[in-house]
Amino acid sequence: MNSPFQRLGQTICAHRRTVIASWLAAILIAAWGAQLLPGVSVGGSGPLEGSPSQRMDAVLHAEFDNPFLQPLIVAISSSRHSVDDTVYVAWIDEAATRLRRLPEVRRVASYADNGDSRLRSADGRQTVLIVGLNAASVAGQEHAVPAVRTALRELRTTIRLADPDAQLAVAGHAALTYDMNDYNKHEGDGAEARALPLTFCILVLAFGALVAAGVPLVMGFASTTLALGLAYLLALVMPVSNLLQNVVTMLGLALGIDYSLLLVSRFREALPGKPADEAAAEAVGEAGATIAWSGLTVTAGLLGLLFSPLMETRSIGIGGALVVLVSVLAATTLLPAVLAALGPRIDWPRALASRLRHARSEAAWRIVAARVVRHPYTAMLFAVCVAGTLAYPGAKARGGFNNESWFYPAGMESRVGVEILARMGNANAGLPLYLVVRAQDGQPALSAAHRPALANYAERLGRDPRIGEVLSPVTHPNAAELLLSRDRMAALFQVTAKGELGLLEVQVLARDLEKIAPDGPFTVQAGGPPVYYNDFDDLMRASFPAVFGFVVGATLLLLSIAFRSFLLPLKAAATNLLAVAAGYGAVVAVFQLGFLHQLVGLERPLAAIPLTVPLMIFCLSFGLSMDYEVFLLSRIRRDFEATGDNAGATASGLAASGPIITGAALIMAAVFGAFVGAEIVLLKMIGLGLCVTVLVDATLIRTLLVPAMMVIAGRWNWYPGIRQPAKASG
Incomplete structure (x- = not known):
């Protein structure tokens, strides 16, 4: 009797032209929405509802008539002139005059007005103008930033003609948020450009055919584009973080390619001697349930972000769940239709496929599997020691915000302003209490x-x-x-x-x-900002038990239903936590402790790791790691049900799924690793953490630790689900 997924595959293949046409139409419409998403997403973490800092903000705006509570800061620096020189005074006066003409500006304070020494450096080379804005809202203050910069553009040119080393920069909280938003708009595209060439090479090696390698890339693009379009619709009904675009790109490419890799592999195994429609339907029947369960576990991890107190992370949780849904839908509908249409052409060019066939042999994996089965305790000890070593730096983590200038991209204007303030000895001018x-x-x-x-x-x-x-x-x-x-x-x-x-x-x-x-x-x-940061840290730490508890609990429940086992879900959760700890430990080692920090483009180590980083790494990677767990255990269970030999099923399951898991892990590592090359340090951290987590999971955890634990646990792996195996073990 055909499974529900095989019947779905048969229906899809029978109407493949309609399915492909419908997806193309949806992708074209979604591409329009994806282009509009940066304009409706918002920066920052949003208000902390009910917090002391939010109540204080309300008091300040309601009771005080002070436009300088959240000002913009225009910082000027010159190596040739002092603020008391006529030419420098003229610069200051012109800047103040231009700013006072703007409807967005309410008041300007400068050294030239009253000789206030707080607005100049001791040596007279630097000065600041404090710009009070009419807007009280964060969004209104951010909208004022480009107007202020445009008003000062000609003056910046004039200053540099007089002093080529001179600097003029607009800084302040609103300017910093505006700049980060602008950088975020382009980071996803840059990461795609860095990831795709390596990803394609990995797929060619995995499949040995250009067409077979190209199909998962197409699925990744389709999933990402449609998910970004849906994210645009989401942004119309709720605040959506500008980080969501990067997360959707990251997950859409990774999962779209990941699921396609599994289904295309099954299709190529089923294709010899069968019509393309039948082979595609059979592939969906075999891999569809695995993809669906994997999608559910990844979704559970992302929905854990809903327990976060931040708009930023909650919107990423909802948007991330959307991209998982789209990826599962594409893999079980669009991909079978494409495979049925391609048929044997999936192996084009055949000459290349024959040359690379030896690289895709399972022989090496059988050797690894046999050694793990013979020496499970040694394999388990080795995997735990290596992963534990990677995780150890996490114990030294300091959670919190950073105000070091090198936390921001080197060319960002607001960073230039912060550096001028630091030279004046006023590095904390933007952090009033x-x-x-x-x-x-x-x-x-x-x-x-x-x-x-x-x-x-x-x-x-x-x-x-x-x-x-x-x-x-x-x-x-x-x-x-x-x-x-x-x-x-x-x-x-x-x-x-x-x-x-x-x-x-x-x-x-x-x-x-x-x-x-x-x-x-x-x-x-x-x-003020310091109190906001304290409230942020307190609320984030308070949310961790709920986030972690929901993700682990939901995953345990899903795996218990999927595999009808008590022990397998517990082992899966424990090993996944070890992989996540290794990924976070690597982030702390590089970004806080400074180990090899130059290799990721970090100028100097940071004082702390933002608390959003462990939360994002955990919620994103816990479900993704479960992806490989489902792939591996599904194959082992199928062999165990057929033979009743737990150790043999573990060895054969690892040998069969090892190439797929390795290929998928390398692709995910390439996608996540591409974000390490981002200019925004927060994206570097998340990219490195996910990259290390995935690699540790695919190598140490799924190749050594999980199979070793499966061998040691024996028949208890399957209790109470499988009590009467097909054949007696032994």
Whole structure:
């Protein structure tokens, strides 16, 4: 009796022209949406709903009339002139004049206005203009960035004519987000260009035929294009991170090629002596269930991101699940139709196929499988030791944000601005800490009764060796209009950490200052970027148990249903966690500890690994690793059901599936590894982590550890599902 998937294959092949035409139409429409996706996706992590930093932002915008709370910073540097030179003063005046004409700009502060020494460097070579914007929303502030840069374009040319080494850059949080969005739009295309040549070479070696190698690439493109089009529709109904485009490209290529590799292999095995339609339907019957179960496990891993508190990762979870669905659908509908249409032409050119046939022999895999079966404990110990060594650096990880300039692409304008600020000794100017002090006795903040306590509070803050500057209505009465609430009941203290402090140290400072209040009837509410980063880290860490628990639990349930076994899902989860740990350990070793960091294009090691990185690596790779588990165990179970010999089934299953798993792993590694060449460090981290995880999984885990554990567990592998094997073991 035909399986449901074989009946599906027969139906698809019988209507292959309609199926292919329908897919082509869908791809063409989706390509239009994919082109529009960058324009509707958003940057950053989004608001942290209900967090202290979000409540503080609401207070600042509702109660204070201060356009400089989230300003743009125009940084100028010259090696030939000082800010007191006539020509430099003219640059500053022209910049301020041009900016004040813009409808997006509300107010501009410069050194030329009042000689404020905080706006210049000690040697006079650098200066900044603080640009207050009319927009209060993050999106509105980002839209102001290109207008500000356009207004200063001619002045930048003028400055460089006078001093070829001079720099003018627009920085600030909004500028940084705008630049990262712009870079993200192009990273996926660059990764594709780097991955495809190597991927095609791997496929040619795996199949020994140009047409057979080209079909999976076409499926990868089809899956990616359709998924990007669906992501555009998703972005119309909910906020979608600009990282989603890169994740969809990454997963669409990897899974589209991965599933096609399995089905094309089955088709070529079934083709001799059969009509193409029958061989394609048989291939779907054999591989369809495996692909479907694999898709479910990958989807479970991605849906775990829904438990994250961030818009960024939640949208990636939903969009990633879409690309998995599309990849499964393409492999079980479009691909059989294409194979049925190609028939024996899948092996063109036959001369090449015959030359490369020896490279695809299972003989080498039979030797490996035999050794693992004879020495399971040795194989298991070796695999665990090597993977554990790779995972060990993960124990030294420091999670958090980075404010080092080399975390951003070298040519990015906002990074240039950050570097100018660092030369001024104001590296943390973009990380102000806001403290709103409110009296509880009903009197105005600056009443005579309150002034001594607030002055003492400002003095206490200034004595902290970590603080570079305290700006308050008590210490800077000329700025009182900006630092007092509209009802005069609250005072704003703006604290800037010293430039030599790293971001992690600034975050510690923020936590410390939240606990300090003026003497008397006062409360303090803290906000600003350092508080946001603390809230981000706290919420992310709090979400980890739910994310990890859901992914592991859902995977255990799916594998229990698929293989009707108690032990196999537990072993699969344990070995997958080991592979993920190895991938994350490699990221920490390279990006934080600095081991071979130059090879991935990192200028210097970083202080911390963003907490989104382990979350993304886990959710993306846990399901992908399960991909190979399903491939391997499906083949082993089929042989065990036929022979009843657990050790023999393990050896034959590994020998048969080893070439496919290896080819698929190399292709995934090529796709993920291409993102290591990205300019954005976050994508480098995720690409390296996924690449190492996949390679460890395909080599150490699926080739050595899982088969060794299968041999050691014996018949308990299949309890309670298979109790009466076809033949007695032995």
